Amino acid sequence: MRNILLIGAGKSTASLIKYLTDKSKEEKIKIIIADLSLENAKSFAGKHAHTQAIQLDIFNTEERQKAIQDADIVISMLPARFHIEVAKDCVKFNKNLVTASYVSDEMQALDEEVKQKGLTFMNEIGVDPGIDHMSAMQVIDRIRAKGGKMLLFESFTGGLVAPESDTNLWNYKFTWNPRNVVVAGQGGAAVFMQEGQYKYIPYHRLFRRTEFLKVENYGKFEGLANRDSLKYRSIYGLENIKTLYRGTLRRVGFSKAWNMFVQLGMTDDTYTLEDSENMSYRDFVNSFLPYSPTDSVELKTRYNLKIDQDDVMWEKLLELDIFNRNKKIGIKNATPAQALQKILEEKWTLAVDDKDMIVMYHKFGYELDGKTNQIDSTMALIGEDQTYTAMAKTVGLPVAIATLKILNKEITTTGVLRPITKEIYEPILKELSENGIVFKEKERKYLGYNEDNVVG
DSSP: EEEEEEOOOGGHHHHHHHHHHHHHHTTTTEEEEEEHHHHHHHHHHHHHEEEEEEOOTTOOOHHHHHHHHSSSSSESSOGGGGGHHHHHHHTTTTTTEESSSSOHHHHHTHHHHHHTTTEEESSBBBTBHHHHHHHHHHHHHHHHHHHTTEEEEEEEEEEEEOGOOSSSSTTOOOOOOOOHHTTTTOOSOOEEETTTEEEEEEEHHHHHHHHHHETTTEEEEEEHHHSTTTTTTHHHHTTSSSEEEEEEEEEHHHHHHHHHHHHHTOOOOOOTTTGGGOOOOHHHTTTTTTSSSOOOOHHHHHHHOOTTTTSHHHHHHHHHTTTOOBBBBOOOOOOOHHHHHHHHHHHHBBBTOEEEEEEEEEEEEEEEEEEEEEEEEEEEEEOSSSSSOOHHHHHHHHHHHHHHHTTTTTOOOOOEOOOOOOHHHHHHHHHHHHHOOOOOOEEEEOOOOOOGGGGO
């Protein structure tokens, strides 16, 4: 029996665990689910003959190293900043490692030692990063194999609410970590390339510069730029490309509405609010507005944001109950971002019968035999329920598939890796398609970067 150690049993691990337990008998594997909460680990392990739940504090070096020593391969589904301690132990005890997180500088620094020991550390093998890399590189490599020259690559991913569960004016509910949504885009300008020119969008302009996209059967979306698109030039081998843009998908109108919070300063996470524990929602809004002995908070909000009373933007604010005098933030020493998150979670948490949705959209512009063409590749997946969500499936399945293929020596490349080579992406994408994660492609004449699709 071969032991797979899974460290961190969060919501995104449901499909990962199910895939491995379904394969456990034929593959002769045991899945050891380790979490700080033993009850949580037990809830995922169930009573399956090939699973075991253990309590593990990753800051307890002795506990952590004992669990890693007993494993044949390790999956870390911890918050990204905690992977490095697990990774160092995996190097020390000669264990392969799989994570869904971006390769950090600390992880990359282990590359030479990982290679010397003949180990595989597979990172960025979730949905974004992960499925986006694999599906993009499959098409890019296909274009290159024909002798084509890449001109444009745009890639967008969104974790959204499914159409049948889309019941609010924002067309949005939290389907992953709410904090990441609230602070998204901060910490530097978005950087990308369009028609050979470097472009920068500072945070205060980010939510007013969006691109419209349509996905067949799912309607219209808007894409807003991720922080740094250009780091993938060398990773994807696109050093000479004219347009390179990676972004996030939302339903049309979300970004304009979200910009109200940005302009007021409610998404700031750099300082704390006085007496935030006792602050009402209304007090929170008022704290960002000028003092007036006569004007109401509502009137000051409309005036400062330049929105009319019959504007849908106003209706969106009212829907959040953000002017309530009685509801409290209830968080001691909260930052504005934490207070806003508390307010939004009340309205945007998925209901018991709600379903989520993952949407991905790639554009590939290329030149071949003197002609220019464009391939649009899209994927949309709706979750089954609150356990087997689209997010859990698209994050967990690639992790699980990669883990088994490394364990079975079907993937043998050593080092700190991303899933960008054919050896890795082809078999994983094939198996994902068998599990309903399918990309549809349409080819058309390449029109270049289209300003008509951009707002702001």
